[in-house]
Amino acid sequence: MAPADQPFSLIIFGASGDLTRRKLMPALWSLYAGRVLPEPFTIIATARTGMTDDEFRVRTRAAIGEFARTQPPSEAVWEHFAKALVYVAGDPADPGLYPRIAHALKDAEAARPGPPNRLFYCATPPSLYDDIIANLGTSGLARAAPGGFTRIIIEKPFGRDYESARALGRQLAEAFREEQVYRIDHYLGKETVQNILVFRFANGIFEPLWNRNHVAEVQLTVAESIGVETRGAYYEEAGALRDMMQNHLLQLLCLIAMEPPASFDAGPVRDEKNKVMHAIRPIDPARVQEAALRGQYAPGFVEGKRVPGYRQEKGVAPDSKTETYAALRLLVDNWRWAGVPFYLRTGKRLAKRVSEIAIRFHETPHMIFRRGPTGVEANTLVIRIQPDEGIALTVAAKTPGPDLRLGPVRLDFRYGEVFGGEPPEAYERLLLDAIHGDATLYARGDWVEKAWQLLGPVLDAWGAVEGPPLSPYEAGSWGPPEADAFIARDGGAWRRP
Ligand SMILES: NC(=O)c1ccc[n+]([C@@H]2O[C@H](COP(=O)([O-])OP(=O)(O)OC[C@H]3O[C@@H](n4cnc5c(N)ncnc54)[C@H](OP(=O)(O)O)[C@@H]3O)[C@@H](O)[C@H]2O)c1
Incomplete structure (x- = not known):
C-alpha cells in the first residue's frame, strides 16, 4: 500500500463549532463520496459540548445536507461513512482529555490494518492552541508512532503580530517537528x-x-x-x-x-x-x-x-x-x-x-x-x-x-x-494534501x-x-x-x- 493510501485517524478539536459544521465535515464527506479518501479511516471529534457518537452523526448529516457539494446517494453509503465518526467530549485545555483521545485512537487502530497514522486538526478559537499543542506534547500524542505519521493542522490566525507568531512557532517546535505542522490558508x-x-x-x-x-x-x-x-x-x-x-x-x-x-x-x-x-x-x-x-x-x-x-x-x-x-x-x-x-x-x-x-x-x-x-x-x-x-x-x-x-x-x-x-471546495483539496503529507499549499x-x-x-x-x-x-x-x-x-x- 502506498503511504498516501494508508488508513488514518483525524482528530478534530472544536468539533461542535462553525468551521467543523460548515467546512470540515462537508469536505470530508465529499472526499469520501468521491472515493479519494484513504480507507479505512476514523474521525474522532472532540469538544466540550456533551454528545454521543450518534448525536454527532446526526449533526454531521444535517451539516452535509446544508453545505456539502454532493449528497449521500443512499442510506447505506451514509451509514458506512457515519460508522467512522466517533465523539469524545472534553475540554481541550484539560490534560485529562488526552488519554481518552489516545484510547479512542488505539481502538480505531486495533480494528484496521496498517501503521498508526494520525492527523490532529485545531478548529478551536486560537486562544486554545497553546493548551492543545502543550497537551499533545506532554501526553506523547505529538510523537509519530513507528511506521506511521502524526501531523497537526492549525487554522489561521497564526498569531496577531510578529512576536505572538514567533511564540506560537516556538510552542509548536517544542512538541512537533516543522514537517509535521500544516498551517492552513484556505485561499x-x-x-x-x-x-x-x-x-x-x-x-x-x-x-x-x-x-x-x-x-x-x-x-x-x-x-x-x-x-x-x-x-x-x-x-x-x-x-x-x-x-x-x-x-x-x-x-x-x-x-x-x-x-x-x-x-x-x-x-x-x-x-x-x-x-x-x-x-x-x-x-x-x-x-x-x-x-x-x-x-x-x-x-x-x-x-x-x-x-x-x-x-x-x-x-x-x-x-x-x-x-x-x-x-x-x-x-x-x-x-x-x-x-x-x-x-x-x-x-x-x-x-x-x-x-x-x-x-x-x-x-x-x-x-x-x-x-x-x-x-x-x-x-x-x-x-x-x-x-x-x-x-x-x-x-x-x-x-x-x-x-x-x-x-x-x-x-x-x-x-x-x-x-x-x-x-471542489478548498478544504477538500487541503485536507487530502495533509493526509497525503503534501504541504505545498500550506x-x-x-x-x-x-x-x-x-x-x-x-x-x-x-x-x-x-x-x-x-x-x-x-x-x-x-x-x-x-x-x-x-x-x-x-x-x-x-x-x-
Ligand atoms: N468558521 C469559519 O468559517 C472559519 C474560517 C477560517 C478560519 N477559521 C478558524 O477556525 C477556528 C475555528 O473556528 P470556528 O468558527 O469553528 O470557531 P468556534 O465555532 O467559535 O469554536 C469552535 C469550538 O471550539 C470550542 N471552544 C470555544 N471556546 C472554547 C474555550 N474557551 N475552551 C474550550 N473550547 C472552546 C467550542 O466547542 P465547545 O463549546 O463544545 O467546547 C466551539 O464549538 C478558529 O481559529 C477560526 O479563526 C474559521
Whole structure:
C-alpha cells in the first residue's frame, strides 16, 4: 500500500463549532463520496459540548445536507461513512482529555490494518492552541508512532503580530517537528489560486512577459459585500489587515511574483515564496501613510437595502478604530519586479463580492490607430478567484464599421463553462494534501513570521492612539475616497471589477 493510501485517524478539536459544521465535515464527506479518501479511516471529534457518537452523526448529516457539494446517494453509503465518526467530549485545555483521545485512537487502530497514522486538526478559537499543542506534547500524542505519521493542522490566525507568531512557532517546535505542522490558508486550496502556478509555469507564452519590462502594475483585490455579520466581537480584535491582508493577499502576491520553483513540491515552492517576502521593500515606520491606507464602513445601501455602519454592528464599540478596509502599496525589490507597484486592497461592505488579480501591461510605445469611443485599454490579464472563476485578457480590437477605430475586447475563459459544475471546495483539496503529507499549499512558519514582520510598522501605526486617519466609506461603495488619491499618486486608478 502506498503511504498516501494508508488508513488514518483525524482528530478534530472544536468539533461542535462553525468551521467543523460548515467546512470540515462537508469536505470530508465529499472526499469520501468521491472515493479519494484513504480507507479505512476514523474521525474522532472532540469538544466540550456533551454528545454521543450518534448525536454527532446526526449533526454531521444535517451539516452535509446544508453545505456539502454532493449528497449521500443512499442510506447505506451514509451509514458506512457515519460508522467512522466517533465523539469524545472534553475540554481541550484539560490534560485529562488526552488519554481518552489516545484510547479512542488505539481502538480505531486495533480494528484496521496498517501503521498508526494520525492527523490532529485545531478548529478551536486560537486562544486554545497553546493548551492543545502543550497537551499533545506532554501526553506523547505529538510523537509519530513507528511506521506511521502524526501531523497537526492549525487554522489561521497564526498569531496577531510578529512576536505572538514567533511564540506560537516556538510552542509548536517544542512538541512537533516543522514537517509535521500544516498551517492552513484556505485561499491556497482554491482551484483558481492553484491555477495561477499552472498558468504561469505550464504555458510558455506568459513567462517572458512576466516582469518589469512588460508589466506596469499589479492590483490584488479581495472585496466582500457582507459586513461583519455575527462576528463583530471577533473582528474588533482582528481588522482587515490581520484578517485578510497578512495571509490571503500576501500569499497571492507571492504566487504572482515568485520565480519558477525547481519542482511543484513543498520545499521548492515555499522557498520561492519566501524569497519574494524577503524582496518586498520594508515599510518605513516614519512613512506608513505612503504604503498603507485604512477605512471603516459607514451606513449605506447594499443591493438596494439600507445597512448599518460598522460602529452600529453588534459586538462593535461605538467609537471603534478597527479598519474594515485596508490598502497597501508594496514594491518587490528584485531584478524581475524592480519599480512595479503591487497594490493590495481588501474590505467589507464593498460594492461587490470579488477576488481578483489584475496584471496591467505597458501600453504600446506609439499608437498608430485612432481610438474608438470606448478608448483603448492597456492589455490587462485578470485572474478571477471568485466568483465566476476564470482568466480574462483585455486586448484592443477593431470595432466594426468603415473606419479603423479600436475598442477593448475580452478573451475570457470561465471555469464553469469549460469544465462544468462547481469546483471542489478548498478544504477538500487541503485536507487530502495533509493526509497525503503534501504541504505545498500550506503556509510555512518562516513565511508567516516574515509576513507579520513586514506589516509590523502598519500594525504599530494603526494601533497607536494618534495613528494615521481612519477614512470612513459608505457601505456599498468601493471604499474611502482617500483610496483613490492613494493610488493616484502614482498616476493609477483602482479597477472597478
Ligand atoms: N468558521 C469559519 O468559517 C472559519 C474560517 C477560517 C478560519 N477559521 C478558524 O477556525 C477556528 C475555528 O473556528 P470556528 O468558527 O469553528 O470557531 P468556534 O465555532 O467559535 O469554536 C469552535 C469550538 O471550539 C470550542 N471552544 C470555544 N471556546 C472554547 C474555550 N474557551 N475552551 C474550550 N473550547 C472552546 C467550542 O466547542 P465547545 O463549546 O463544545 O467546547 C466551539 O464549538 C478558529 O481559529 C477560526 O479563526 C474559521
